[in-house]
Amino acid sequence: xxxxxxxxxxxxxxxxxxxxxxxxxxxxxxxxxxxxxxxxxxxxxxxxxxxxxxxxxxxxxxxxxxxxxxxxxxxxxxxxxxxxxxxxxxxxxxxxxxxxxxxxxxxxxxxxxxxxxxxxxxxxxxxxxxxxxxxxxxxxxxxxxxxxxxxxxxxxxxxxxxxxxxxxxxxxxxxxxxxxxxxxxxxxxxxxxxxxxxxxxxxxxxxxxxxxxxxxxxxxxx
Amino acid sequence: xxxxxxxxxxxxxxxxxxxxxxxxxxxxxxxxxxxxxxxxxxxxxxxxxxxxxxxxxxxxxxxxxxxxxxxxxxxxxxxxxxxxxxxxxxxxxxxxxxxxxxxxxxxxxxxxxxxxxxxxxxxxxxxxxxxxxxxxxxxxxxxxxxxxxxxxxxxxxxxxxxxxxxxxxxxxxxxxxxxxxxxxxxxxxxxxxxxxxxxxxxxxxxxxxxxxxxxxxxxxxxxxxxxxxxxxxxxxxxxxxxxxxxxxxxxxxxxxxxxxxxxxxxxxxxxxxxxxxxxxxxxxxxxxxxxxxxxxxxxxxxxxxxxxxxxxxxxxxxxxxxxxxxxxxxxxxxxxxxxxxxxxxxxxxxxxxxxxxxxxxxxxxxxxxxxxxxxxxxxxxxxxxxxxxxxxxxxxxxxxxxxxxxxxx
Numbered sequence: 001x002x003x004x005x006x007x008x009x010x011x012x013x014x015x016x017x018x019x020x021x022x023x024x025x026x027x028x029x030x031x032x033x034x035x036x037x038x039x040x041x042x043x044x045x046x047x048x049x050x051x052x053x054x055x056x057x058x059x060x061x062x063x064x065x066x067x068x069x070x071x072x073x074x075x076x077x078x079x080x081x082x083x084x085x086x087x088x089x090x091x092x093x094x095x096x097x098x099x100x101x102x103x104x105x106x107x108x109x110x111x112x113x114x115x116x117x118x119x120x121x122x123x124x125x126x127x128x129x130x131x132x133x134x135x136x137x138x139x140x141x142x143x144x145x146x147x148x149x150x151x152x153x154x155x156x157x158x159x160x161x162x163x164x165x166x167x168x169x170x171x172x173x174x175x176x177x178x179x180x181x182x183x184x185x186x187x188x189x190x191x192x193x194x195x196x197x198x199x200x201x202x203x204x205x206x207x208x209x210x211x212x213x214x215x216x217x218x219x220x221x222x
Numbered sequence: 223x224x225x226x227x228x229x230x231x232x233x234x235x236x237x238x239x240x241x242x243x244x245x246x247x248x249x250x251x252x253x254x255x256x257x258x259x260x261x262x263x264x265x266x267x268x269x270x271x272x273x274x275x276x277x278x279x280x281x282x283x284x285x286x287x288x289x290x291x292x293x294x295x296x297x298x299x300x301x302x303x304x305x306x307x308x309x310x311x312x313x314x315x316x317x318x319x320x321x322x323x324x325x326x327x328x329x330x331x332x333x334x335x336x337x338x339x340x341x342x343x344x345x346x347x348x349x350x351x352x353x354x355x356x357x358x359x360x361x362x363x364x365x366x367x368x369x370x371x372x373x374x375x376x377x378x379x380x381x382x383x384x385x386x387x388x389x390x391x392x393x394x395x396x397x398x399x400x401x402x403x404x405x406x407x408x409x410x411x412x413x414x415x416x417x418x419x420x421x422x423x424x425x426x427x428x429x430x431x432x433x434x435x436x437x438x439x440x441x442x443x444x445x446x447x448x449x450x451x452x453x454x455x456x457x458x459x460x461x462x463x464x465x466x467x468x469x470x471x472x473x474x475x476x477x478x479x480x481x482x483x484x485x486x487x488x489x490x491x492x493x494x495x496x497x498x499x500x501x502x503x504x505x506x507x508x509x510x511x512x513x514x515x516x517x518x519x520x521x522x523x524x525x526x527x528x529x530x531x532x533x534x535x536x537x538x539x540x541x542x543x544x545x546x547x548x549x550x551x552x553x554x555x556x557x558x559x560x561x562x563x564x565x566x567x568x569x570x571x572x573x574x575x576x577x578x579x580x581x582x583x584x585x586x587x588x589x590x591x592x593x594x595x596x597x598x599x600x601x602x603x604x605x606x607x608x609x610x611x612x613x614x615x616x617x618x619x620x621x622x623x624x625x626x627x628x629x630x631x
Contacts, residue, residue: 049465052627074466083458089233089451098225099466143462 001027001062001076001149001181008057010043017043019204021057025197027149030172030182032195034209039201041185042082045152048183049079061150078143082154084135085142088128092119092138095127099145108141117141117171133164140171151175153184157191165190189215226468230480233451238487245444245488252440260429273303275312275324278344279331316347323347336378340371426592428567434591435564438584441526442555444488445534446548448481452538453547460626470622474535478615482531489527493520522594525607526587532614533583539621558584583610 008021017040025031033041047054050066050073059066066073086095096105096114108114109123117137122130130138136156143151156172157165169190176182176194186192198209305321312324326344334341380400384393426434454460463473496519537554541547559565561575562585568576579585590603 046461046465049461051461051465070467077465079462079465081458081461083456085458085462087229087233087459089236090229094229094232098229139458 001179002060003150003181003183004058004060005048006058006060008044008047008059009055010040010047011055016204018047018054018201018206021206023199023206025181025183027179027181028176029197030176030184030195032192032198032211033183033185033201033206034187034192034198035185035201040204041201042154044201044206045079045154045183045185046081049077049152050074051079075146076148076150078146078148078151080136080139080143080151080153080156082158084127085139086127086135089126091124091126092130092134093123095138095142096145099142104145108145113144113147114141116174118167131164132160133167136160136164136168137171140168144175149179150181150183153182155185155187157186157188169194189213226463226473227476227479230476231483234448234480234484237447237451238484241444241447241484241488242491244447245492248440248443249492252436256432256436259432273305273321275315275321276304276306276327277309277312277324278327279329280306280327313346335371335375338375338378340375343371426596430592430595431567434588434595435559435562437591438526438562438564438587439555439559440492441485441489441530441587442559442584445485445530446551446555448484448534449538449541449547449551450544452477452481452535453541453544454538455542455544457625460622464626470626471619474539474615474619474622478532478535478618481535482528485527485531485534486524489523490520493523519594522600522604523591525604525611526590529583529587529607529611529614532611532618536614536618536621539618539625558582561585562588564588583607583614586610 003023003025005021005023008018009016010018021044023031033044035041043052046052048059048066050070054067061073061076064072066077087098093105096119100108105114109120114120117140119138119141122134122138125134127135127138140151140153140156151172153172157168160168165188172182172184172191172194182194184191184195186195192198192211193213195211198211200207200209307315307324309324309326312321312326315321316324324346326346328341328344331341331343377397381393381397384396387393388396460470460473464470494517534551537551538547541550561571562568562579562582563571563576564584568579568585571579580589586603586606590600590607592598593600593603
């Protein structure tokens with residue numbers, strides 16, 4: 001799987017949030033998008049997920065235009081937004097049934113991705129009573145229902161404790177190893193270490209960055 | 223889409239017991255209000271008497287025949303009360319609003335009437351007396367004056383006509399008989415007319431009208447607890463659904479269907495209970511024409527539920543917080559119901575407000591329920607409600623699209 005973003009622009013009225021974004025990535029990699037708050041990281045991911053339209057630009061997966069094939073895009077790309085894409089009043093199982101058939105759910109819970117995420121531990125707990133980590137694992141479980149080769153994550157470990165961050169990072173590492181392509185926005189050092197390529201969005205422009213584990217250097221570049 | 227619809231239905235069903243309890247409490251409360259208002263209205267009508275004072279030469283011969291005639295005229299509702307008193311007492315009573323007016327029979331009234339002369343009867347009132355309009359006061363005064371004067375004139379006229387041909391006793395006896403006949407058949411007009419009330423609005427009597435208004439208010443209030451389920455402060459799920467191909471239109475449609483289903487489930491037992499009780503008991507609405515079955519009544523009132531569901535969805539869609547959403551829904555409900563004449567008879571409002579009420583969704587809903595009660599044509603109002611339903615749904619959809627666009631920034 002090869003992902004290509006070409007000359008992507010996004011304007012909100014007169015303000016240009018994203019300027020000529022170009023990015024290429026391949027399977028088995030993790031791409032980290034960095035930047036200060038409000039720089040356009042979430043906007044970039046939501047454009048790639050098809051939630052909103054770009055002003056100009058192209059997006060390809062294995063040469064197939066994702067902007068023109070929404071059905072194919074929904075199969076190839078999983079998306080985990082920053083909030084909680086879950087129905088609060090219902091249990092984890094009910095939420096999963098929005099994305100999985102009953103047969104698929106049983107299979108994934110016994111030997112699939114949902115088992116890997118440990119969702120069977122809190123299957124009958126209502127979302128409103130779950131911890132932040134549980135919610136995030138469940139959100140990822142919902143996003144990967146179609147086994148997408150590309151997973152977009154908007155700050156996956158924001159507001160999680162260390163144990164939860166570790167669990168999430170472990171799963172994402174597994175996903176990467178199994179040939180998945182991860183594109184995530186983050187400020188977290190644990191996730192930064194998971195990434196193979198780093199980019200910073202500054203003044204709407206995507207710039208390549210070489211992360212060396214030194215957060216002071218990173219801060220100076222944001 | 224079907225999975226999202228099923229989950230939305232599941233959300234609604236989870237809080238259904240709570241919603242049913244709220245609906246039950248609201249229904250019982252509003253039923254109490256309804257019965258109290260109807261009772262008060264009925265007792266108020268019974269007690270609405272016009273009291274008149276009678277002064278001057280009241281004790282004259284045969285003058286009571288005129289008074290009997292007046293009672294004959296008023297024997298349907300007993301709304302006229304004539305009280306004999308002195309002029310001084312009567313003047314005080316008028317000022318104290320204890321009587322509407324008083325009539326003074328001048329001195330020698332009976333004596334002059336004996337010779338065919340009717341002396342003018344003095345009528346005294348004040349401009350603000352006892353809550354009757356000047357028009358009505360004039361009418362009543364004329365009736366009282368005519369009844370007294372012509373009653374007396376007829377008695378003496380009979381006496382003159384017979385006295386030349388009979389002895390005194392026979393003539394007097396005949397005069398008495400003829401006077402009584404005269405009062406009963408000529409002046410007594412109780413059976414000459416009958417009053418048919420077309421109702422205060424939409425051919426409904428007060429109870430029927432109030433029932434329609436309070437039904438709309440009840441349904442609007444029943445939809446209030448649904449806001450706790452429908453208001454969202456996190457758009458993440460909507461964004462993911464959108465990215466997975468479930469468009470804002472289909473999202474809104476699923477939520478509308480589940481909300482309508484919840485409303486119908488709660489409304490069904492209430493409607494069937496009310497319709498069944500209307501079939502077997504007198505619920506105090508004179509203009510109520512019972513339908514063949516409770517099911518017919520239920521089916522006819524469905525457009526109201528669909529419109530209210532769409533309105534609730536729209537309110538929830540534009541509200542970001544639970545408290546503001548519930549408050550917005552509540553105040554909109556009260557305002558719409560007030561202006562539409564659901565809380566007060568519509569005729570108490572200025573004409574411009576009446577015209578506006580006829581166009582408002584709650585006004586159309588009230589008329590629709592009224593038409594269902596009286597078995598009038600319901601197609602027009604049902605169509606109006608469905609148009610509003612479509613408008614509110616479109617607004618909710620538009621708000622969802624705007625919300626998704628805005629939240630993406």
